[in-house]
Amino acid sequence: MSDTLYENLARQTLAAINAASSESELEAVRVAALGKKGTVSALLATLGKMSPDERRSAGAAINGLKDDVSNAFESRRFALKQAALAARLTSETIDISLPARDAPFNAGRVHPITQVMDELTEIFADMGFTVAEGPDIESDDYNFTKLNFPPGHPAREMHDTFFLQPDAAGERKLLRTHTSPVQVRTMLGQKPPIRVICPGRTYRCDSDQTHTPMFHQVEGLVIDKSANMGHLKWILEEFCKAFFEVPSVNMRFRPSFFPFTEPSMEVDIQCRRDGHDIRFGEGSDWLEILGCGMVHANVLRNCGLDPDEVQGFAWGMGIDRIAMLKYGMADLRPFFEADVRWLNHYGFRPLDFPTLAGGLSG
C-alpha cells in the first residue's frame, strides 16, 4: 500500500462527503467509508496483519485518514442539518398581519358608575368611613318624615316621587328619592361615632338631558360629639382633591336649604371649561357639585339621638354627575342605554382597579 492509495481514498471519500446533499446520502457515504465493510474500516483492518514496522508507518497514515474522514463527515452533517433547518423555517413563514383575538380582559368593561363607586370607596375607606346601604323601595317615613320633610311641605314636591300601589294596610311605599333614608337607618341602627358613606340608586319622576328617572347618589354622614362645619369643609376638600386627582381645589360654600340639615349649604367648585373638558383647581367658573349641612336637630331626635349631646354633618352628590365631570360625558341618558359603543368608550378595563397607592385612574 502506498501513501498515494491513502490519498486517493481520502480524496474520493471526502469528495463523496461534500457531494452528499442530504443527511441520508451522507449516511450512505459514511457507511461506505466507516461502516463495518467500509473502505476506511477495511484499511484499518489491514493494520492487524502488518509487521510492527509497517504498522508504525502505515498506522499513523490510516488513523489520520480515518480522523479526516470522520471530521469531514461531522462537519458536513452539521452543515446539512443547518441547511435543512433553515429551509424548514423558511417554509414555515406565516402572515404576521393576521389579526389576533382580543384577550377577554381587554374586551370586557366595567361601567363608569362602578368605577366611580370603587373610587369613592377607596377614598372614604382611607378616612375611616364604612359603606352603608338600604333598600330602594322605602317608606314615606324614612324617605321624608324622619328627615324633617313635614307632610304637605313644598320641599316634598320638589322630589318628584315615584310611588308604589298602596298595600292592604293602605301604606304607600315609594322609590327612595335620595340615599338619605340610609342615614336614618344607620343612625337608628348604630351608636355614634358614625362615619358612613351611602352610595346607591335613587329615583325621581323626571327626564331630560341632565335628569333620568333613575340615577345614583352618594351621601356621607359623620356623627360624634364635636363634628362641625370646619371638618365638613376639610372632608369635602380632601375628597375633591383625591377624586379629581388635582393638587388643590378651590371651593365655595353657599347657604342653601335642605329640610334635613341646618345650616345647609351648596358647594361650588372652581373650574375652567375648555370645550367639553373641565379642569379643576384653575379657572374662574363655579360649578355646583354637592349639597351639605349640619344634621338637623329634628332628624337627630327622630333617630333617637339628642341634638345637645351629639352633632354631625351630612353631604350628598350625584355619582353619575361627578363621573360626568371627571370623565367628560356630556349627557346622562346614555349611562342607562347599554349602547356598547358608549360602554366600550367610557367603561373601564377590569384590571384598572382604582387604588390610592397606584392612583385612582392609573
Next chain:
Amino acid sequence: MKLTLPWLAAHLETTAPLATIAETLTRIGLEVEGIENPGDRLKGFVVAHVLEAKPHPNADRLRVCMVDVGTGSPVQVVCGAPNARADMKSVFAAAGTFIPGKNITLGQGVIRGVESNGMLCSAAELELSNDHDGIIDLPADASVGMAYASYARLDSPVIDINLTPNRPDAAGIRGIARDLAAAGLGTLKPLDAAPVPGHFPCPVSATLDVPAHLCPKFALRLVRGVRNGASPPWLRDRLKSIGLRPINALVDITNFMTFDQARPLHVFDADKVKGGLVIREAREGESIVALDGRTYGLEPGMVVIAASQGIESIAGIMGGQASGCDETTTNVLIESALWDASDIARSGRKLGITSDARYRFERGVDPAFCEPGAEIATRMVLELCGGEASELAVHVPPGFAPAPPRIIAFPFAETARLTGVDVSAQEASTILAALGFGVAPGIGPGQAQITIPSWRPDIEGKADLVEEVIRIAGIARVQATPLPRLDAGVARPVLTLLQKRRQQAQRALASLGLVEAVTWSFISQDHAKAFGGGAPALALANPIAADLSDMRPSLLPGLIAAAARNADKGLGDVALFEVGQVFLGSGEKDQRLNATAVRKGDAGPQGAGRHWAQAAQKVNFDDAKRDGLALLAALGLPAQNLQLVRGAPKWFHPGRSATLQMGPRLVLGYLGELHPQVLEAFGVDGPLVAFELTLDQLPAPKARATRARPRLEMPDLMPLKRDFAFTVDRAQAAGDVVKAAQGADRTLISKVTLFDVYDGPGTAEGKKSVAIEVMLQPRDKTLTEAEIESISRNLVAEVTRKTGAVLRG
C-alpha cells in the same frame, strides 16, 4: 323670584353696584341663578321719525318711507305695515340687527325693485307683545335716535333668584332688601303701612264657615267711586321689568303687592258680587271659571269665597273671572286674608294651578302683615284710581287667638359648636337684629332670648339661628379642619362580604370579556311577568313611561332588551352583564343583589364576530356554564360543593338549562339558553345564553383563625395516565361517569378528564361513547402493574354500577 335694581332701590338705600349686589345675594343664601338685561335683546333698535311715506311703485300694499334715525341723513325703508304714515314716530332697525321675534339677522334688501335699508318694527318683532298688526306707534315727543330699550325703560338688568322653599319672606322684594341691609349693603327704607281712615263701614259682609285654621283672618274693604284704567307708567314698567303683563290699575296693584311685599291680595268688582261673602269649602260638583279663563272643577277640602250667585274665588290660589276687575269697575272690594299653607298646597296641586299667590301662601305669608298689606294696597288704589274707602273689616274666627311670637333661648356658643367659627355675641346680636329678630338678654351668661319675626316661619330652633348668623357673617369664615381618624394607624377594611363580592363579581365578569351595563330598575309589566314578576305590590302608581312601570324581578329582561337594542343599531352580537338589585316584594328584606350575564348570537368567550382562524360559533349552554362557574370560582366558592341540576325557570330552554345549587335546597341561580318564545317576545334573534346568580345566596367562607394556607403535598413519584372508553345510554349524563370514576379510589385517582363524547355512526342505537383519561398519583411507592390493573378493574366496576356504562373492548 325676579327683581330689578330700581325696584330694589324703592326699599334699600344703597350705592352698591349690580355685581356686588348679585355676589352678596348668592353669598347670603339667595342664590342668583342669572342676570339678564332685556335691553341686550333690543340692541340696534332706535327711535325713528318717519318723514314721508309714499306708495310703492310696484306694490299696492307697500310704502316707501324716508326715515330719520338720528344720524342726520334719512334712510329709505320699504314698509308693509298698514299704519305706516308720514310724521309718525316708530322703532327702526338697521341692516345687521338681530330681530328676536323673527329669529333672524336683518339683511340689506331690495323689495319689489326698491332698495330698503332697514326695517320699521312691530312689537311682535321685538318680542314685546303679540301685536304684529302694525309698526310701533310712539308718542310724538319720543327722542329720535335714542336706543329704544332706554326709551322704553327696558334696560334694567333683571336678577333671577333661585329661591329656596324656606324663605317665603324673600318672595317679596322688601324681604330681599332686608337681607341685603343686614349683610351691610345699605339701609332698609321705612315702610308706610299706616291705616287709611274709613269713611263708612264695609257694606259687604263676610262669613267664615270653615275650621278656624283654614282661614285665621279675612280682611275686607270697599273702595267706591274708583276709576280703573291703565296704571301709571312707573307701575307698568315695574311689572313689565320682571316679566309681568300690566292689566289695569286695580289688578296691577295686587300683582305689585305680591312681588313687592310677598302679600297676595285679591280685588273683586263689588258690583258683580251679589250678597255677602262666605268663606267655605267647595261642594261636590261646583266649578269656577278662573281669571286664566279656564274652568276648574272643585271638591270638598278646597276653600273658596262664595257669594249668592256662586263661587267668586279659589282662596289663596286664583280669583274668578265673573267678579274680576276691568275698566268698568267703579266699586272695588279689596281682600287680604290668611290661609292654611298645606291646604293651599293640596288644593293647588289637585287643581294644577301654579299662581304667584299659591306660591307664597303654600310657603307661608307673614300673618302679621294681613292688615298692613290691605292698608298699603288701599292707599295705592286711592292714589291711582281715586274713590272713597270704607273701614277695613277684619274677620277672625271666634275664639281664635293669633299665635304669640316665638322665642328661642340661644346660647351664642352654639354658632361655634356647629360651625367652628367664633362669632362674638355682639356681632351675632347685630346680625339678628338687622334681620328683624328681637334680641333680649337670656337666662345665664352667653345666652339671649331671640324673638322670631312673624315673616320667618322657617326658624324653629337654635340651629336655624346659627344659620342666620353664619350666612350673614360669612360662610367663608369656616376654616377647613382635619377630622381626626377614629383609630390611628393603617385604615381598616370596611366592606361587607356582599359589598366585596359585588366588586369582585364586576371585575371578574368584565375579565371574561363581558361588558357591564346599568339598566333601569323598572321594566314593562309584560317583561316583569315573563320573568316571574309583575305582582301588583311592585307596580309603580305613577310610572314615567308605560315600559318603565314594574320593579324588575330579574336582571335578564333589561339585559336582553339591551342586547336587542344593540342589534337593532347594527352593533352586532353583544356579551353584557349587570350586577344589580332585583325585587321579590316591596318589603325591605325583599331586595336581592343579582349578577347576571347574557351572550347573544356569536358573542362567545372568544369574542364576537367572525375571525380568520375559526368560523364564528353560536353561543351555547357551555358558554353560560363557563361564565357562571368562573364567577363562582372568582368569588371563592369551591367547585366541588356545587351541583348543577337539570332544569330552570320557565324562561329558559327546558332541555338546555340548569339550576346551580349547593346541597338540595340552596339555589344560587340558573344558567342556560333562553327559551325561544321569550326571545321572540323580546324580538331577539337567538341563540341567547345567560346565567343569573343571586349573590346574597352565596354562603360565607368558613372563618379561619389564620391566613395560612393548608400544607401542600407534592409527591416525588411520577403520576401516570390511563384511558378508558365506555358505551353508555345516550340519556346518561357523562358527568356521572366522571364522578363515578373519581369515586373509585379517592387516594390514588387524582384527576379524571372527559376527553371525548361520541354518538355518531358506529355507536349502537340509543348509545354513546364516553372516553376519560384517569390520572393516578402514587403516594409513597411506585405502583406495580398488578396494582394498576386492580385499580382499573375497580374503576370500571364502579362506573358500570353507577351509570350502566360498559367498557368498550
